[in-house]
Amino acid sequence: MRPFAALYLWMIIAGVATTALSVALPLIVQRVVDGPVLHGDERGLLLLGLVALALGLVEALLIFIRRWVQANSALRMETAMRDDLYRHLQSLSVSFHDGWQSGQLLSRATSDLSVIRRFLSFGLIFLVLNTATAVVVVVLLFRLYWPLALVVTASAVPLFWFSQQFTRRYNAAARRMQDQQGDLATVAEESAGGIRLIKAFGRRDHMAERFTGYARQLHDTAVGKSRMVARTWAKFDAVPNATLAVVLVGGALAVARDRMTVGELVAFVSLQIMLIWPIDALGHIIANAQEAMTAADRFYEVIDTPPDIADRRGATPLEPTAVRGAVRFDNVRFAYPDAPTEVLRGVNLDVRPGETLAIAGVTGSGKSTLVSLVPRLIDADSGRVLIDGVDIRDVTLASLRTVVAVAFEEPILFSMSVRENLTLGRPDATDADIEEALDVVQADFVRDLPWGLATRVGEQGLSLSGGQRQRLALARAVLSRPKVLVLDDPLSALDVHTEALVERALTRVLAGTTAIIVVHRPSTVALADRVAFLRDGVIAGVGTHSELLATNRDYAAVLSATEVPA
Structure with missing residues (x-):
C-alpha cells in the first residue's frame, strides 16, 4: 500500500496547491480593481497581470500533475484489486x-x-x-x-x-x-x-x-x-x-x-x-x-467469501519421492448443499500402492463425488481420506496436487497452445516427455495440426473433436507422472479401436501408479486389478471383475447396461 499512499500524498499536495492558487486569483483581481484600475496606474496593472498569469501557468502545471497522478494511482489500484479477486x-x-x-x-x-x-x-x-x-x-x-x-x-x-x-x-x-x-x-x-x-x-x-x-x-x-x-x-x-x-x-x-x-x-x-x-x-x-x-x-x-478448502494450520507438504500411493477412504460421508440425502454414506475402501481400482455403479451413485475427494476438489463432511496413512487435509494443497493427477469425463482445455494445455500440471516437461504422453493416449493427430504443439486449440478446445479433447486431457494427466492417478471415465468419447489402443498403452503407464478409475463399460474394467461397486452411497462389493460378476447381480446388471433390480 506504500506506493499508493505516496501517490495519493502527491495528488493531495497538488490538489491543495491548485485550490490555493484558484482562490488567490479573485483576491488578486480585487487588488487590481481597487488599486491600479481605480487610480489609473498602468504599471501596477501590468505587474499584477503578470502575477496573475504566472499563477495561472503554475495552476495549469499542478492540474496536469494531479490528473496524471490520479489516473496512474487509480489504474494501479484497479489492477491490484483485479489480481486479488482472480487469485481469490x-x-x-x-x-x-x-x-x-x-x-x-x-x-x-x-x-x-x-x-x-x-x-x-x-x-x-x-x-x-x-x-x-x-x-x-x-x-x-x-x-x-x-x-x-x-x-x-x-x-x-x-x-x-x-x-x-x-x-x-x-x-x-x-x-x-x-x-x-x-x-x-x-x-x-x-x-x-x-x-x-x-x-x-x-x-x-x-x-x-x-x-x-x-x-x-x-x-x-x-x-x-x-x-x-x-x-x-x-x-x-x-x-x-x-x-x-x-x-x-x-x-x-x-x-x-x-x-x-x-x-x-x-x-x-x-x-x-x-x-x-x-x-x-x-x-x-x-x-x-x-x-x-x-x-x-x-x-x-x-x-470476503472464505475458501471452503484451504490448508489447515500446520499443514505439511508431501514429498513426492517418498509417497507410495496407498489410498484409504475411512467412513467417508458427503452431501451436497440443499440435497435431501447424502451422496456418500460411510464409504470404507482401501486402494493398495500401485493398484488400479475401478469404481462402478449406477448413474448418481456417487462415483465422481468419491474420486473428487482425493485431490480435494471437495472435502468430506465426516470421515477421512488418507494417502500413506496421512489425512490429506493435513498436507498442503499444492503438494497434494503434485502427487494426485485427474482426468475428467468432460475434458477441459483452455484457449492456449496444445503444449501449454498439456504442461499445466508439469511446466518443466521436455519435448520427449510430451511425445511419450501423446503416444500413450494415441494422440497422433497433434502432429498433423497446422503448428503442431504450438497450435492454439481455441476456447474450451472446441476446434477439436470430443475424442481428441479427451485424449489431450488424458495425456495431461499422464504427463504429470503422478503417484495417484484419478480417471473419471476418461475413455467415453473414444471409438472402439482407439479405446483398445489407449487401454493397452495405459496398462503400461499404470504399472507402479495407484489409479482410481470411474468406469461405465466392461472394456474399461479390464484396466483394473480390482473393482469396487458403489450403490446408494456405500461400497456394496469389492473384488475382481470375475468375482463380482459371479457374486453380485447388481454389479452384473450395471455392467451389462440393464436395470438394476430393486
Whole structure:
C-alpha cells in the first residue's frame, strides 16, 4: 500500500496547491480593481497581470500533475484489486463456482472494478477538493461581505435536501443495473459456449429474444438512472445560478451604498462562481459514489467469501519421492448443499500402492463425488481420506496436487497452445516427455495440426473433436507422472479401436501408479486389478471383475447396461 499512499500524498499536495492558487486569483483581481484600475496606474496593472498569469501557468502545471497522478494511482489500484479477486476466485472451492453465474463473476472483475476506479480517479479527489474549496471560499465570502455570504450559505439547505432524495433512489437503481449487467454477461457467455446446441435445435431466434429481454431490462434501468441524474443535476444547477442573481443585485446595492467596493464585489462574485462547478459536479460525484459503493459491495461479496478448502494450520507438504500411493477412504460421508440425502454414506475402501481400482455403479451413485475427494476438489463432511496413512487435509494443497493427477469425463482445455494445455500440471516437461504422453493416449493427430504443439486449440478446445479433447486431457494427466492417478471415465468419447489402443498403452503407464478409475463399460474394467461397486452411497462389493460378476447381480446388471433390480 506504500506506493499508493505516496501517490495519493502527491495528488493531495497538488490538489491543495491548485485550490490555493484558484482562490488567490479573485483576491488578486480585487487588488487590481481597487488599486491600479481605480487610480489609473498602468504599471501596477501590468505587474499584477503578470502575477496573475504566472499563477495561472503554475495552476495549469499542478492540474496536469494531479490528473496524471490520479489516473496512474487509480489504474494501479484497479489492477491490484483485479489480481486479488482472480487469485481469490482460484482459491474458492468448486461448489462456490457451481453456485455462481460466470457472468456475475465476470462483471465484478471488469465493470464493477472500472466503476470503483472512476470514483477513485475522479469522484473521491474532487469530493475532497471541492469540499475544501467550498469551505475556504465561504470563509472568504464572510470576510468580504457577510450578509451576502449568509445568502450563499443558505443555498446549501435545498442542495442537501436534493442530495438526500437522490442518494436513496439512485443507490437501488445502481445495484439493480450492475446485477442486470452480470445477468446479461451470463446470457452472452452461455450463448457463445452453447452455440452448437442452439444451432442444432434451431433456437437462434429464441435465444436472441431472451438476450434482447435482458438487454431491454438493462436499457430501461440505465435510462431511468440517466433521467434521475439529469433531474437532480438540473436542480443542483438552478440553486447556485439563482443565488448568483441575488448576489449580483444585492452586491450592486451594497456598492451603491458604499458598503462594498467594486473590487470586493468582483472578488465576491468570482469566488461564488468558483462554487458553481463544485455544486454542479455534486450530482455526478454522488452518483459516481453510489455506483462505487454498490460495486464495492459486489466485489466484497466475493472477496470476503472464505475458501471452503484451504490448508489447515500446520499443514505439511508431501514429498513426492517418498509417497507410495496407498489410498484409504475411512467412513467417508458427503452431501451436497440443499440435497435431501447424502451422496456418500460411510464409504470404507482401501486402494493398495500401485493398484488400479475401478469404481462402478449406477448413474448418481456417487462415483465422481468419491474420486473428487482425493485431490480435494471437495472435502468430506465426516470421515477421512488418507494417502500413506496421512489425512490429506493435513498436507498442503499444492503438494497434494503434485502427487494426485485427474482426468475428467468432460475434458477441459483452455484457449492456449496444445503444449501449454498439456504442461499445466508439469511446466518443466521436455519435448520427449510430451511425445511419450501423446503416444500413450494415441494422440497422433497433434502432429498433423497446422503448428503442431504450438497450435492454439481455441476456447474450451472446441476446434477439436470430443475424442481428441479427451485424449489431450488424458495425456495431461499422464504427463504429470503422478503417484495417484484419478480417471473419471476418461475413455467415453473414444471409438472402439482407439479405446483398445489407449487401454493397452495405459496398462503400461499404470504399472507402479495407484489409479482410481470411474468406469461405465466392461472394456474399461479390464484396466483394473480390482473393482469396487458403489450403490446408494456405500461400497456394496469389492473384488475382481470375475468375482463380482459371479457374486453380485447388481454389479452384473450395471455392467451389462440393464436395470438394476430393486
